[in-house]
Amino acid sequence: xxxxxxxxxxxxxxxxxxxxxxxxxxxxxxxxxxxxxxxxxxxxxxxxxxxxxxxxxxxxxxxxxxxxxxxxxxxxxxxxxxxxxxxxxxxxxxxxxxxxxxxxxxxxxxxxxxxxxxxx
Ligand code: 5GP
Numbered sequence: 001x002x003x004x005x006x007x008x009x010x011x012x013x014x015x016x017x018x019x020x021x022x023x024x025x026x027x028x029x030x031x032x033x034x035x036x037x038x039x040x041x042x043x044x045x046x047x048x049x050x051x052x053x054x055x056x057x058x059x060x061x062x063x064x065x066x067x068x069x070x071x072x073x074x075x076x077x078x079x080x081x082x083x084x085x086x087x088x089x090x091x092x093x094x095x096x097x098x099x100x101x102x103x104x105x106x107x108x109x110x111x112x113x114x115x116x117x118x119x120x
Pocket of ligand 1: 008017019020031032033034035036043090091097098099100101
């Protein structure tokens with residue numbers, strides 16, 4: 001899937017739409033999810049035009065991959081989630097129900113998070 005520069009996270013990264021920022025460096029931006037599913041629900045995005053983990057892992061430069069992964073760890077630490085624990089989740093494609101086509105991870109914490117998947 002080609003990257004669409006009009007997606008909502010691209011617009012947030014360009015500063016066209018505001019966000020509640022938690023962290024930013026040369027590789028990543030983190031901000032609070034607009035519709036939180038846990039007391040802490042933060043999204044961490046790489047700075048680059050990548051739709052998904054498949055796209056990012058295949059096409060991003062090593063420096064960006066390393067910087068992004070380090071940023072995710074830093075955000076979790078800075079939010080105080082390291083000791084109590086937290087969950088990282090990334091939805092991909094239709095089955096994963098990814099709704100925004102710019103790679104992101106969700107970082108959840110602040111309560112016991114329950115089972116990993118809802119049973120259907
Ligand atoms: P996905 O469904 O792609 O895994 O996650 C997209 C997430 O982005 C959802 O949890 C949704 O609440 C969040 N989201 C969508 N639009 C906005 C927005 O404009 N601002 C913020 N902060 N979060 C958004």
